[in-house]
Amino acid sequence: xxxxxxxxxxxxxxxxxxxxxxxxxxxxxxxxxxxxxxxxxxxxxxxxxxxxxxxxxxxxxxxxxxxxxxxxxxxxxxxxxxxxxxxxxxxxxxxxxxxxxxxxxxxxxxxxxxxxxxxxxxxxxxxxxxxxxxxxxxxxxxxxxxxxxxxxxxxxxxxxxxxxxxxxxxxxxxxxxxxxxxxxxxxxxxxxxxxxxxxxxxxxxxxxxxxxxx
Amino acid sequence: xxxxxxxxxxxxxxxxxxxxxxxxxxxxxxxxxxxxxxxxxxxxxxxxxxxxxxxxxxxxxxxxxxxxxxxxxxxxxxxxxxxxxxxxxxxxxxxxxxxxxxxxxxxxxxxxxxxxxxxxxxxxxxxxxxxxxxxxxxxxxxxxxxxxxxxxxxxxxxxxxxxxxxxxxxxxxxxxxxxxxxxxxxxxxxxxxxxxxxxxxxxxxxxxxxxxxxxxxxxxxxxxxxxxxxxxxxxxxxxxxxxxxxxxxxxxxxxxxxxxxxxxxxxxxxxxxxxxxxxxxxxxxxxxxxxxxxxxxxxxxxxxxxxxxxxxxxxxxxxxxxx
Numbered sequence: 001x002x003x004x005x006x007x008x009x010x011x012x013x014x015x016x017x018x019x020x021x022x023x024x025x026x027x028x029x030x031x032x033x034x035x036x037x038x039x040x041x042x043x044x045x046x047x048x049x050x051x052x053x054x055x056x057x058x059x060x061x062x063x064x065x066x067x068x069x070x071x072x073x074x075x076x077x078x079x080x081x082x083x084x085x086x087x088x089x090x091x092x093x094x095x096x097x098x099x100x101x102x103x104x105x106x107x108x109x110x111x112x113x114x115x116x117x118x119x120x121x122x123x124x125x126x127x128x129x130x131x132x133x134x135x136x137x138x139x140x141x142x143x144x145x146x147x148x149x150x151x152x153x154x155x156x157x158x159x160x161x162x163x164x165x166x167x168x169x170x171x172x173x174x175x176x177x178x179x180x181x182x183x184x185x186x187x188x189x190x191x192x193x194x195x196x197x198x199x200x201x202x203x204x205x206x207x208x209x210x211x212x213x214x
Numbered sequence: 215x216x217x218x219x220x221x222x223x224x225x226x227x228x229x230x231x232x233x234x235x236x237x238x239x240x241x242x243x244x245x246x247x248x249x250x251x252x253x254x255x256x257x258x259x260x261x262x263x264x265x266x267x268x269x270x271x272x273x274x275x276x277x278x279x280x281x282x283x284x285x286x287x288x289x290x291x292x293x294x295x296x297x298x299x300x301x302x303x304x305x306x307x308x309x310x311x312x313x314x315x316x317x318x319x320x321x322x323x324x325x326x327x328x329x330x331x332x333x334x335x336x337x338x339x340x341x342x343x344x345x346x347x348x349x350x351x352x353x354x355x356x357x358x359x360x361x362x363x364x365x366x367x368x369x370x371x372x373x374x375x376x377x378x379x380x381x382x383x384x385x386x387x388x389x390x391x392x393x394x395x396x397x398x399x400x401x402x403x404x405x406x407x408x409x410x411x412x413x414x415x416x417x418x419x420x421x422x423x424x425x426x427x428x429x430x431x432x433x434x435x436x437x438x439x440x441x442x443x444x445x446x447x448x449x450x451x452x453x454x455x456x457x458x459x460x461x462x463x464x465x466x467x468x469x470x471x472x473x474x475x476x477x478x479x480x481x482x483x484x485x486x487x488x489x490x491x492x493x494x495x496x497x498x499x500x501x502x503x504x505x506x507x508x509x510x511x512x513x514x515x516x517x518x519x520x521x522x523x524x525x526x527x528x529x530x531x532x533x534x535x536x537x
Contacts, residue, residue, distance in 0.1 A: 117301025120264060120374075121315050121364070122291030135305050 004181070011185035016170050020189060023167040026156040027197065030088055031149055034095035039141065042103025043129065054104070061100045064093035069155050073162050087156075087164030094155055095148040102144025106137030139209040146201045153194035157186070167193075216240040216263060216372065216404060221272035223258055223428075232258045234428040235272070240421070242371075245398060245405045247419035249412055249451070255428040256408045260374040263406060264293045276372065291315055294365030294373035294403070298380040300357045302349035308334070308360050309345040315368040333363040336400075338393060355386045362394070366401070373405045380409070391417060412451050416440070416459060424448050436463055441532045457529045461493040466510045469493060469528055470518030483509035483519050493528075496520045 038061070045054045067075075072090035073082075080086040110133050118128045160168025167186045174182025216239065223233040233255040240246040248256040261267040263274060265286040274281050281289055302311045310317075312333055313326045321329070331341040337359040349357055358378065365373055378394075379387045391414065398405065409415055415422050416436040424431040424439070424447075432444035440460045443449045452459065467489035485499045486509040496508040500522060507521040 111299075111301075111304075113297060113299035113301035114303060115301075116266070117295070117297060117361075118303065119266060120290055120295035120297070120301075122287050122289075122318055123314075124287050127318075132303060 007179075008181040008184060011170075011179075011181040012188070015182060016167065016185045016189050019165070019167045019170055019186075020193070022165045023153075023156060023190070023193065026087065026091065026159055026164065026166045027149065027152045027193065030091035030095050030156075031145070031152055033088075033092045034148060035099055035145060037092075038096045038099035039103050042100050042107065042141075043134075045104060046107040046133075058100065058104070061097040065097040067093075069094055069158050070161065082162045082164075084159075084164050087159035087162055087166075091152055091156055091159065095152050098144045098147040098151065099141070100144075102147070103137070103141050106140030106144075107133055109140060110136045135208075139205055142201055142205040142208070146198055146205070149197040149201060150194045153190055153197060157190055215242050215275075215277055216406065217275040218259075218263075219273050219275070221259075221262060221269050221274060223255070223262060223267060224270045231270070231428050233262070233269075236428070236430055237272075238423060238430065238433055240404055240406060242404050243402045244420040245407055245418055246421045246423060247407045247409060247415040248423050248425060249409055249415040250425035250431075251451075252410065253427075254425040256410075256425050257376055258428075259425075260376060260406050260408055263372075264290050264295055264374055266290075291318055291368060292370050292372070294367075294370045296361050296365045296373065296375040296378040298377040300349075300361040300381075302357060302360060302364070304349050307346050307348055308339075308352070311349065311360060312363045312367055314364060315370075319368055321368075329367060330363075333366055334360075336366070336397065337363045339363070354382050355390065358382060358390060362397075371404060373403045375405060376408045377410070378407075379414070380411075387414075394418070412453065413459075416463065424451060458494060458497075460529065460532060461497065461525065464493045464528070465489065466491055466493055466496055466520060467512065467517070469520055469524060470510050483507055483516075485509065486511045486516070488512070489517060493520065493525060496525065 041057060044050045045057055064072075069090040072093055073086045076086050076089055080089065114132060114136070115128060118132045123131065156166050157168035157171055159166045160172050167190050170182050170186035170189075174180065174184075174186065218239075219237050221233060221236045222231055224231045232253075236255075236259065238246075248259060250256050258267055262269050263276075263281070265281065269282075302308075303314070306314075309327075309330050312330045316326045316329060330345065334341040334344055339356060339359055344352070344356065344360070349360070352360065358381075362378065365375075379390045382390065395418065407415075407418055409418075416439070419436055421433060422436060422439055423433045424444075426447055432439060432448050434442075437460075439448065440452065440456055440463065443452060443456075449456070466487055470489070484505055485503045487495045487499055489510050489512040496510075499508045500506065506523070507519050509516050510518045510520060
């Protein structure tokens, strides 16, 4: 293996950038789907009617996180084959848990007396949820989203192994052809993306956090 | 008017009912205080009146209407509710918190704004200063005041208050109680007030309902409770200083009404109290000035005198067994 600055610059400027958009998609799509599943699930699981299912549903989400993404792809291989879609599914399963867990924690953290007073004033169950519980738990939910985003940004590199594109393609090309600069460039970009996502969500988080919780 | 008829509540997985076949009436404009030890069912009772808890059996009427047949959210908007932990929405300003119920009732914004300012003024908060603050920026007493303002916002005829002053220090509690009584004279609500503090009950209540283990032990005016406690439980709740408490509730004028002005004692008086002050104040003056008689004044006019002997006689007369 050898490493030259000019080859590294070339990898940074020309070889990697075409994969950025793909990789961002590989992060944002699973993150979006996971949020769309885990957040309503978390809300439902804190409603009195469904509270008793919390343990079981959370164990499913937990499993999603314990199984390595590659194993999930292997699991879905008979149905979905290789490629982009199985990669998305595996990454979605991976992103579910932090969001669901933080939704539950966030909603559980809303003080009882606040909910009690809101009910006592005559707010409907829906109004208490949308005007009290969700606004007060959103900061915690978003920090779950942040965890998921960073996790997915890194894990998404594996998608390339099953033909799922993304920055992983650059890294694995580097590994296959003993090109350190490619590995480095791909990893660097993934790191930058994870950081950007984290900063972006942190910014959003601080915007919506009520001042008393800061 | 609030009526409870044989109301019973058994919580799931418990053998003993929290509230057991309770019947009573709270008249329009009265303050009815529920007092008893923890777990006696007093909080459950008022939570059943606004249907945060559904009774197992029995019926509850407000102005003749069976509340179990009313939509519970609409019902609650007609009932003011104050709890010990206040429960202001932390992400909303005081203005928004106090205007919560009027907003649920779709009042126009300018009417809400006027009402909120009026209410903050009424509970002793400066609207200009407090309205735009968040709850965490207020002191405990200010929060409690904002909680009372919120409960009064839509001018509900009924207020439920669950240990509203339980979380503040004794000095502030006394002040909030006085303010509340002044406010109540103004607004004349029908109020159910829960406390475990018998002194608060005696001070605040037109009527007191003493509860134990979900059952009504005694209902009566503070005076009735003190002068004829129904049983040992009520006696224990009131404490060993029943006589002194009685004197706290007795106005000085009521003991001089029978013309003790002619009593020779009045000449010896070196100190005076106002006719409207409690007899307890007369005792205080006697101790302070080391004398056996205190003059009673109404305005500038001396209307009589109270002697230590007369006060003793009064206690004996009213409570029989008091040594």
